[in-house]
Amino acid sequence: MALIDLRDVTKSYRRDQIEIPVLDGVTITVDGGDFLGLMGPSGSGKSTLLNLLAGIDRPTRGSIRIGEVEISRLSERALAGWRARHIGFIFQLYNLIPVLTAFENVELPLLLTSLSKKQRRDHVMTALGIVDLGDREKHYPRQLSGGQEQRVAIARAIVTDPTLLLADEPTGDLDAKSAGEVLTLLQRLNQEFKKTIVMVTHDPHAAERAARLLHLEKGTLVEQVKVGA
Amino acid sequence: MKFIGLILKSARRSKRRTLLTVISVAIAVFLFAALRAVLDGFNAGAEGSSSTRIVTQRSTSLIFSMPTSHAEQIRNTPGVQDLTWASWFGGIYKDPRNFFAQFAIEPESYLRIYPEILLTPDERKAFLDDRTGCIVGDGLAKVYGFKIGDKITLKVGIPTYGRQDFDFNVRGIYRSGGGSVDNQSMWFHWKYADERSVVKGQAGWYVMQIANPDHAAQVSAAIDQKFANSPYETKTETERAFQSSFVSMFGNLNLLLGSIGIAVVITTLFVAGNTMAMSVRERTTEIAVMRTLGFPSSTIFLLIAGEGLMMAILGGVVGAGLARAIVNPEFLNAGTFIPAVGVNGANMITGLGLSVLIGLLAGLIPATMASRLKIVDALRRAA
Helix, strand or coil, X not given: CCCEEEEEEEEEEEECXXXXXXXXXXXXXXXXXXXXXXXCCCCCCHHHHHHHXXXXXXXXXXXXEECCXXXXXXXXXXXXXXXHHHEEEECXXXXXXXXXXXXXXXXXXXXXXXXXXXXXXXXXXXXXXXXXXXXXXXXXXXXXXXXXXXXXXXXXXXXXXXXXXXEECCCCCCCHHHHHHHHHHHHHHHHCCCCEEEEECCXXXXXXXXXXXXXXXXXXXXXXXXXCC | CCCHHHHHHHHCCCHHHHXXXXXXXXXXXXXXXXXXXXXXXXXXXXXXXXXCEEEEEECCCCCCCEECCHHHHHHCCCCEEEEEEEEECCCECCCCCCCCEEEEECHHHXXXXXXXXXXXXXXXXXXXXXXXXXXXXXXXXXXXXXXXXCEEEEECCCHHHCCCCEEEEEEEEEEECCCCCCCCEEEEEHHHHHHCCCCCCEECEEEXXXXXXXXXXXXXXXHHHHCCCCCCCEEEEEHHHXXXXXXXXXXXXXXXXXXXXXXXXXXXXXXXXXXXXXXXXXXXXXXXXXXXXXXXXXXXXXHHHHHHHHHHHXXXXXXXXXXXXXXXXXXXXXXXXXXXXXXXXXXXHHHHHHHHHHHHHHHHHHHHHHHCCCHHHHHHHHC
């Protein structure tokens, strides 16, 4: 059974009484352990699709099932709990909390669990170790480079061992070298740790790292490209 | 508990803003506690008044006196057990700024009716035996350094007492045994003042001991009836009402000081609320990120409200602590006839309660804003 099953998903926004369609009847399935790249021009609906998968936005119509859960029917509170357990989100601009150290930023999602302080510490140090920043735990975001910040953000995304990793243009604000490191890390998480990843990107080099590519245009799926095919 | 660190870190984000917010709450609580203490001081006499004492004064105003010949007529009123009288002296000790209350009293009966004036037997005897003797409260003695045996000279403040200075011998330092007697006053023989008065045989007010407090209204009415339609019509009321009317000579202090206190608190509430709202607006993206990570709205609400509450309580503790340290008779070291103006435990608790209220109300709207934030909109704004 597919891990992600989107059926005929439509999303539109209202701005000043005008209905703006963003997604129009999108149907996608993603298997567990897949690394899916979502490409398309600005305004094509890539980020909206990612937000719907993350449960931070709701579809106008259609169904979104992730695992066994139809998330479009969950209440706000239940959805927050579901996100905490199942989603790891990586933002383009890292979005670390500036007043918290790398350790505290990674620990943030674990504050919602019943883990003890020691267990939380073990989890955080494991996650920081995976992104190779175990020695930067006490550094604040302003003391880190962009690439390091994004790796801390990835550690924050994986620290709860979520079902699904969602990355919204994770290399969009990085230089080529740092972008390469981040993409290698995501590939490693997919191949070594069997994480299911959905990544939105503009960058063809980044898209090459995905095992499967989907192309969106004006809210509809126009092309499915198998990488390496 | 695990979120407290997060709240503290957030509060330290803008140290200057947090400090200013804490200071504004501290000032509000300080002023509120201090004003409460002043009001309590003014009301202490009324609060501690006896239910078996009634007071007769001129119906027109306390500032007008009555003949001491009223005494016998009042004493003969059914229900009256004992009687004494007193007059306001209004003398000046060295400088008009050294203001404290001085009363000319009929000493034997006054000390009898006011057992709250606590003197040793020796002091009592020395005072009664010396026509120019006086007794001063221990609070007043502390302020001016009066000791037994000292001579006090008062310049005349009210022309009715002539022009010549009055010399007094301190014969006793009394302590207050009840709220109706403050420890900041000076009491001396009425006869001594009367001898030099332009109009002899005048009393400012009479104080009567009555047998039954339940009959206070009837006894009062009977006394006033005796002087109705005379040049010296009287107004008799309970000691509590008299004390209150004494305070009301300064205007409606409860309303005045209460209004100032409320204005300060409301202003602080808006300042703190606006600061919290600014802080939330600046953190819109962070809050959206936390929501994305799975923080429920209720937790976001508690984090923001908790931050406001923490700052307000900190301000409250500082303000109440400072009020306690500064607003007390020892520290203020100024003569006054408001008995023992000092911030007490109740004033501090009220101030702290107020800071909690400020914290809760100031954080309410920002916390609601934060908890209702639409994640997608907030993230889009940041991008």
